[in-house]
Amino acid sequence: MRAIVINQEASMPEHVDKKMPELQEGQVMLNIRASSMNHRDVWITKGLYPGIVSGATMGSDGCGTWQGEDYVINPGLDWGLNQNFQDSRFRVLGVPDDGTFADYIAIDKKYLYLKPSHLTVTQAAALPLAGVTAYRALFSRAGLRQGEKVLVTGIGGGVALMAFQFALALGCTVVVTSGDAAKITKAMKMGAVGGYDYKDTNWTKDLVTDFGGVDVVIDGACGPGFSGLIRVCQPGGRIAFYGATAGQIGSVNPQQVFWKQLSILGSTMGSESDFGQMIDFVSKHHIVPVIDCVLPLDNYRDGFSRMAEGKQFGKIVFSH
Ligand SMILES: NC(=O)c1ccc[n+]([C@@H]2O[C@H](COP(=O)([O-])OP(=O)(O)OC[C@H]3O[C@@H](n4cnc5c(N)ncnc54)[C@H](OP(=O)(O)O)[C@@H]3O)[C@@H](O)[C@H]2O)c1
Structure with missing residues (x-):
């Protein structure tokens, strides 16, 4: 079968003809x-991720067919039972385990969720990893409530856009940042009430003047700009x-954190419960992930360059 595999540390993956996976107990062939x-x-x-295994198929997100039904895959493997944090065995589908950039995957049935009926297969393939990451950060970690003001940074990103759509669906007021004015314009058209260029040194002052600040920030960048958040x-x-x-997070003013009683929360993907709740939320609110482009899987290199260039x-x- 066709598969896109990582063969060498810090290099582009290669298109190979790979042996069909063998089913283990509890697995199905999607x-x-x-x-x-x-x-x-x-x-x-770029070789900047732990646990890279040569020959592993890449890709964490996918939607496919098994016995005539379409399913999305929860890419968070072995989260464990604790809702507060993941088990030491936790890993993300797609290196070291064989991932979704292939014609078939052997996957434990418990990671399959019926595709929300309002989504096409292409739209559903965009949902899993970004969706669960955004859902846990917003709801399980930040405890977002209806009507609150939310800042989502770097709105061009997959997770950022999903968090933006979820917060809007809940009835929150959302402002965004981006390094690209055109992306801010697109977000405003989708319902953002304000947009700021994170490269502009005055953006935090402007946001406070315009909206008096926010209740919740969802960030995927950190870096020296974190103190502005x-x-x-x-x-x-x-x-x-x-x-x-x-x-790395730059210098943080501790007085501002304790005096304002702020909570700074790290978040990673989500549990099986987070994933199931995310799918229900998306179905209830008919959320359609924002798709930048659909490329044939064989043109995967174009996708990698587009993302690397932001x-x-x-x-x-990728359409298979
Ligand atoms: N912990 C987890 O479970 C988890 C899950 C998913 C992703 N991540 C990580 O989260 C990050 C985003 O992932 P993604 O898949 O959504 O990436 P992506 O689609 O490639 O988006 C990259 C993002 O970086 C933003 N950005 C770049 N420089 C920035 C800055 N100085 N300030 C604010 N935003 C900045 C871009 O915003 P503009 O294009 O609008 O400028 C864009 O939102 C990556 O580092 C990824 O590894 C972690």
Whole structure:
């Protein structure tokens, strides 16, 4: 079967003809019809991700068919029973385990969820990893409530857009940041009430002037700009972050954190319960993931370059 595998540390994956997977107990053979990219795929090709195994099929997100029904895959393997944090065996589908950038995957049936009926296979393939990460950060960690003000940073990203859509669906007021004015314009058209360029040194001041600050921040960047996120929080605010695209957190003013009674919360993907709740939320609110582009799987290199250059607005999907 066709598969996109990582063969060498810090290199682009290769298109190979791979042996069909063998079914283990409890597994089913899913015929993958669409898959999608996450930033971790780019980190893997740069050698910046732990546990890279040569020859492993890449890809965490997928939607496929088994016995005539379409399913999405929960890519969070072996989370365990504790809802507060994952088990030491936890890992993300797609390196070291064989992932979704292939024609077939042998996957434990417990990770399959019926595709929400309002989504196409292509749209559903965009949902799993970004959806569960956004859901846990917003709801399980930051405890977002209807009517609160939310800042979602780096709105061009897959997780960021999903968090944005979920917060809007709950009836929250959402402001965004981006390094690209065109992405801010797109987010405003989707319902953001404000948008700021995170490269502009005055953006946090402007946000506070315009909206008086926010209750919840969802961030995937960290980096030197993190101190600005503390500045824009109102008293009692919660910052949930799930990524560090911009690197180490810069200096943080502790007085602002304790005086405003802020909570700074790390978040990673989500439990099986988070995943099931995310699917129910998406179905209830008829949320359709924002898709940047759909490429044939054979053109995967174009998807990797587009994400590495940060050109996308939403998910890059591969059609199989
Ligand atoms: N812990 C987890 O479970 C988990 C899950 C998913 C992702 N992640 C991590 O989260 C990050 C985003 O993942 P993704 O798949 O959503 O990536 P993506 O689709 O490639 O998006 C990259 C994001 O980085 C933003 N960005 C770049 N520099 C920024 C800065 N200085 N300030 C604010 N935003 C900045 C971009 O915003 P603009 O394009 O709008 O400028 C865009 O939102 C990655 O580091 C990824 O590894 C972690």
